[in-house]
Amino acid sequence: MAKIRARSSKGKRVARDTWKTKSWYNIYTPQSFGGDLIGQTPANDPSNVIGRVAEVSLKDLTNDHSKHMVRMYFKIDGVSGNNATTQFVGHDTTREYLKSLIRRRRSKITTITDVKTKDGYKIRVKAMVLTAVRARDCHKRDIRKKMEEIIRETAKNQTFPEFVQAMLLGGLGSKIFGECKKIFPMKRVEIYKSEVLEFGKPIETPEQENKEETSESPVEEEITEECAEMKIESKE
Incomplete structure (x- = not known):
């Protein structure tokens, strides 16, 4: 069966407001740049946000008015909930x-x-x-x-x-x-x-490497003499 599009009483097509179906995602700079909120972007699906590039003035990030002529560009590389993470991809003047x-x-x-x-x-x-x-x-x-x-x-x-x-x-x-x-x-x-x-x-610090080694190394079970005797008795 063919689908019938909704029409008004006068026979005209009813325009859909596509903006109502979109969600807004907050764009943040990388942690190395302070993790600041620099804007928002709308999308129907989180996957549509990946790859978008946000532009922000260096003045807005540093509160230094002498940097108003420098524009920084951050590319969205991940989405978690309504928050989008970015990577610095360049700047110009x-x-x-x-x-x-x-x-x-x-x-x-x-x-x-x-x-x-x-x-x-x-x-x-x-x-x-x-x-x-x-x-x-x-x-x-x-x-x-x-x-x-x-x-x-x-x-x-x-x-x-x-x-x-x-x-x-x-x-x-x-x-x-x-x-x-x-x-x-x-x-x-x-x-x-x-x-x-x-x-x-990113370069890993010695502390991070030690943590990974300890988390990955197998934990050996220590068997005391008493535990060994208990295991032998249970088998008998």
Whole structure:
């Protein structure tokens, strides 16, 4: 039998409000970013939430108004009840802000560097240096080489959360500025974009490893002489 769609008294189709059938899911940042609530998203089914990307300003996470131009992106990777967990997948900087930094009689030097952190995360980092005065090609080449060297070395010696913090809060930029000013007068350094290319595995602490070993090791039953005698008597 064919199904008959509901119609109004005038013969028109009745529009269904699909929003009423959807549930709202709270989106949280990873614990390494404070586990803060950054928004909500609607979906008919929890599986539809997986893979969505939430955007939030770094200013909103740190309450630092000087970071209003930095946008962070978190991808939903799990749902528990009405709460969605996320992973940091990258950041960028508004085009208007980057344009405002450009001045005449200065040089802009950019690098795109793929790095790997201590815990196996692969990240593409885009950095920019602005010199105080116009630089020659030889200086640009040396500055670019030093930038890439510092970015790679920093990532190699830090975990993923530590490296992301260094990128976003200025630690990496300060390190580049301090080393590159020895080559040529510097005006500003910006780590203006990043993208996670490959996720690694969190490094386990010695305490966590010991806990796993103790939980997995078999417990041997200790049989005393009295217990042994009782078992022999019961068999007889």
